[in-house]
Amino acid sequence: MNDIFQILIVTVFSIIYLYTVRKKDCRWAYVAAYTVRIGMLFFSVFGRNIGLLPFDGEDSEYFYKAVWEKTDHYGYTVMHDKFVGLTICLSYVIGDARLIYQYLLMILSMLGIGLTDGVMIKLGIRRRIRFFSLMLMAFFPSFVCLNVVYLREPIIMIFIIAPIYLFICNLKAANNKIRVVYLILSLVVGIMGCIFHPACISSVFGIMVAELLYDPKDDRFKITKTTIIAAIVFAIVICATYRFLPWKFEDFQIKDLAERFMFEKNLAAGSSYAQYVGDSATWGRFFFYTPVRMFYAMFAPLPWQWRGLADIGTFFLNSLFYIVVSVFALIDTSRRNYWKNINRWFVFTALIASAVVGWGCTAYGTSIRHRDEFFPIFIILMALEIRGNDKETEQTV
Numbered sequence: 001m002n003d004i005f006q007i008l009i010v011t012v013f014s015i016i017y018l019y020t021v022r023k024k025d026c027r028w029a030y031v032a033a034y035t036v037r038i039g040m041l042f043f044s045v046f047g048r049n050i051g052l053l054p055f056d057g058e059d060s061e062y063f064y065k066a067v068w069e070k071t072d073h074y075g076y077t078v079m080h081d082k083f084v085g086l087t088i089c090l091s092y093v094i095g096d097a098r099l100i101y102q103y104l105l106m107i108l109s110m111l112g113i114g115l116t117d118g119v120m121i122k123l124g125i126r127r128r129i130r131f132f133s134l135m136l137m138a139f140f141p142s143f144v145c146l147n148v149v150y151l152r153e154p155i156i157m158i159f160i161i162a163p164i165y166l167f168i169c170n171l172k173a174a175n176n177k178i179r180v181v182y183l184i185l186s187l188v189v190g191i192m193g194c195i196f197h198p199a200c201i202s203s204v205f206g207i208m209v210a211e212l213l214y215d216p217k218d219d220r221f222k223i224t225k226t227t228i229i230a231a232i233v234f235a236i237v238i239c240a241t242y243r244f245l246p247w248k249f250e251d252f253q254i255k256d257l258a259e260r261f262m263f264e265k266n267l268a269a270g271s272s273y274a275q276y277v278g279d280s281a282t283w284g285r286f287f288f289y290t291p292v293r294m295f296y297a298m299f300a301p302l303p304w305q306w307r308g309l310a311d312i313g314t315f316f317l318n319s320l321f322y323i324v325v326s327v328f329a330l331i332d333t334s335r336r337n338y339w340k341n342i343n344r345w346f347v348f349t350a351l352i353a354s355a356v357v358g359w360g361c362t363a364y365g366t367s368i369r370h371r372d373e374f375f376p377i378f379i380i381l382m383a384l385e386i387r388g389n390d391k392e393t394e395q396t397v
Contacts, residue, residue, distance in 0.1 A: 001094060001095050001096065001097035001100065003046075003099070006097050006099040006100055007099070009100065009103075010038075010041075010099060010100070010103050013103075013107075014034070014038060017034060017107075017110070018031060018034065021034075025127050026117065026127065026130055026131045026134050028131075029131055029134035029135050029137075029138055030110070030113070030114075030134070032135060032138045032139070033110065033113055033134065033137060033138035033139075034110060036138055036139060036144055037106050037109065037110070037144060037147055037148050038106075040053060040144055040145065040147075040148045041099070041102055041103060041106055041148040042099075044056055044102060044148050044149055044150075045098055045099045045102060046099075053145045053148070053149055054141075054142060054145045055142075055145050055146055055149050055151060055369055056145065056149040056150075059151060060149050060150040060151050061150075063083065063084055063087075063150055063151065063152075064087075064098065064101075064150050066084045067084055067087045067088050067091055082195050082196050083152035083155065083196060087101060098150070101150060102148060102149065102150050105147070105148070105149075105150070105151075105154045105155070106147055106148050106154070108154040108155060108157075108158050109146075109147035109148075109154040109157065110147075111158060112154065112157045112158050112161050112376060113134065113137050113138075113376075115158075115161045115162055115164075115165045115376070116133075116134075116137065116161055116376040116379055116380060117130060117133075117134055118165050119161070119164060119165050119168050119376075119380055120133065120380060120383050122165075122168045122169065122172055123168065123380075123383075123384065123387075124387075125383050125384070125387050126387065129383050129386050129387055130383065132386075133379050133380075133382060133383045136379065136382075137375070137376075137379055140321070140375065141317050141318070142314075142317070142318050142368060142369075142372050143372050143375050146369060146372050146373075151369070152196055152197070153369065153370075153372065153373055155196050156193065156196055156197045156199060156200060156373045157373050157375070157376065158193075159189060159190065159192065159193025159194075159196065159197075159200045159203075160190075160193065160199070160200055160202070160203050160353075160373060160374060160376070160377070161203075161376045161377070162186075162189050162193075163186040163187070163189045163190035163193070163200075163203040163204065163207060164186075164203055164206075164207075164349070164376075164377070164380075166182050166183075166185045166186035166189060167182065167183065167186040167207045167210065167211075169182045170182035170183045170186060170211075171210075183207075183211060186203075186207050187204060187207060187208075190203040190204040190207065191204060197373075198356065198360070199353065199356045199357065199360065199370060199373060199374075201352075201356070202349060202352040202353040202356055202374070203349065205349075205352050206345065206348055206349030206352055209345075209348060210345045210348075212230045290355055290358065290359070293355075293358030293359060294351070294354040294355050294357075294358040295358075296358065296367070297354055297357040297358035297361060297367045297370075297371065298322050298326065298354045298357065298358075298367075298371055299319050299322060299323050299326075300319065300367060300368075301314055301315055301319065302315070302319070303315070314368065318368055318372075321378070322371065322378060325378045325381055325382045325385070326350075326378075328382075328385045329343065329346075329347050329350070329381045329384075329385060330347065332384070332385050333347055343381070343384050343385070346377060346380055346381050346384065347381065349377060350374065350377050350378065350381065353371075353374040353377065354371070354374075357370045357371050357374075
C-alpha cells in the first residue's frame with residue numbers, strides 16, 4: 001500500500017479518535033497519550049534509517065518478515081503463531097502496509113488505556129488520581145515503545161485488562177443475571193487471550209480466586225466449606241483440561257522449563273538472571289525458586305546486574321516504578337481500611353503475573369517487555385494506594 005495513502009488513513013482515524021474522546025473528563029491525558037504514540041509510530045516506521053526504538057529490533061523484524069515469507073528462520077510454517085497468522089489474514093486484504101499494522105496495535109494500546117481508566121472509574125477513584133495515572137501511562141517510556149512497535153504486546157495487554165474490567169463490572173452489577181454474564185465474559189476473554197500468550201491466564205486465576213472467596217457486599221474475603229470445595233473443583237478442572245488446551249501451556253511443563261533455563265542461560269550474553277537462581281528440574285526446585293524468579297522478573301536489572309548506562313537508565317525509568325508500587329501495595333494491604341480487600345485482589349493477580357513472567361523469561365530484556373503487559377494492573381494498584389490515603393472519595397459509577 002502506498003505510504004501517502006497509509007498516512008491519509010491514519011490521519012482520518014486520528015481525527016475520529018480525538019473527536020470521540022473530547023467529552024471525557026480526562027481527555028487531555030488521552031490526547032497526550034495518543035499524540036506521543038503517533039509521533040513514536042511514525043518514527044518507528046519511517047525513521048528506521050536514523051535509529052530504532054527500544055524493542056524495535058530483531059523480534060519485531062522477525063514477526064513482520066514472517067508474515068510475507070510464511071516461514072520462520074528454520075523454514076517451518078509460522079501459522080501456528082496466532083499473531084503472525086492474524087497479520088497474514090490481514091495481509092490478503094490490505095497488503096504490505098506496515099504503518100497500518102502498527103497503527104492498529106497502537107489503537108489497541110489506547111483501548112487498553114481506556115479500559116484501565118474504566119476500571120478506576122468503577123472503583124470510584126477520583127478524577128485527579130485517574131488523570132495522574134493516565135498521564136503516567138501516556139509517557140512511561142518502555143510502555144510507549146511497546147505500544148507502537150510491531151510486537152504482540154498490545155494484544156496481550158488487552159486480553160489481560162479486559163477480563164479485569166469485565167470482572168469489576170460483575171462485582172458492581174446489581175442484578176445477579178447480569179453478574180453471571182459479566183463473569184462468563186471475563187473468563188472467556190481471559191482464556192481466549194491464552195491463544196496469544198499464556199501470561200493471560202493470570203487474569204483468569206485472579207478472577208476465579210476473587211469469585212470464590214471475595215464477598216463484594218461486605219468487601220472482604222471469606223473462606224468457608226463451600227469456597228474450599230469450589231476451589232478444589234476448580235483446581236481439578238484446570239488439571240484435567242491441562243493437556244487438552246491447544247495453546248502454549250506446554251511451555252510451562254517442568255521438563256521444558258529446565259531445558260529452557262539452560263538454553264536461555266547460554267544465549268543471554270550477560271543479561272540473564274538465571275545465573276542468580278535455580279532451575280525447575282523437580283517440583284520441589286520449581287516451588288523453591290519461584291519467589292526468587294518472580295523478584296528478578298519484575299525488578300531486573302537490579303544494581304548488582306548493571307553493565308553500563310543502559311542498565312542504570314532502565315532501572316530508574318522502569319524497574320523503580322514496579323519496586324515502589326509493589327512495596328506500597330504490600331504495605332497498604334496490611335492496613336485496616338475500607339479498600340484493603342480490593343487491593344489484595346489486585347496484589348494477588350500481580351503476583352500470579354510475576355510468577356508467569358519469572359518462569360517464562362530469563363533475559364531481563366525480555367522480562368521488561370512482558371512485565372509491561374501487566375503495566376495497567378500496577379497503574380490501578382498505584383491509584384488504589386494513592387486513594388487509600390485520600391480522605392475524599394467519589395461515588396462508584
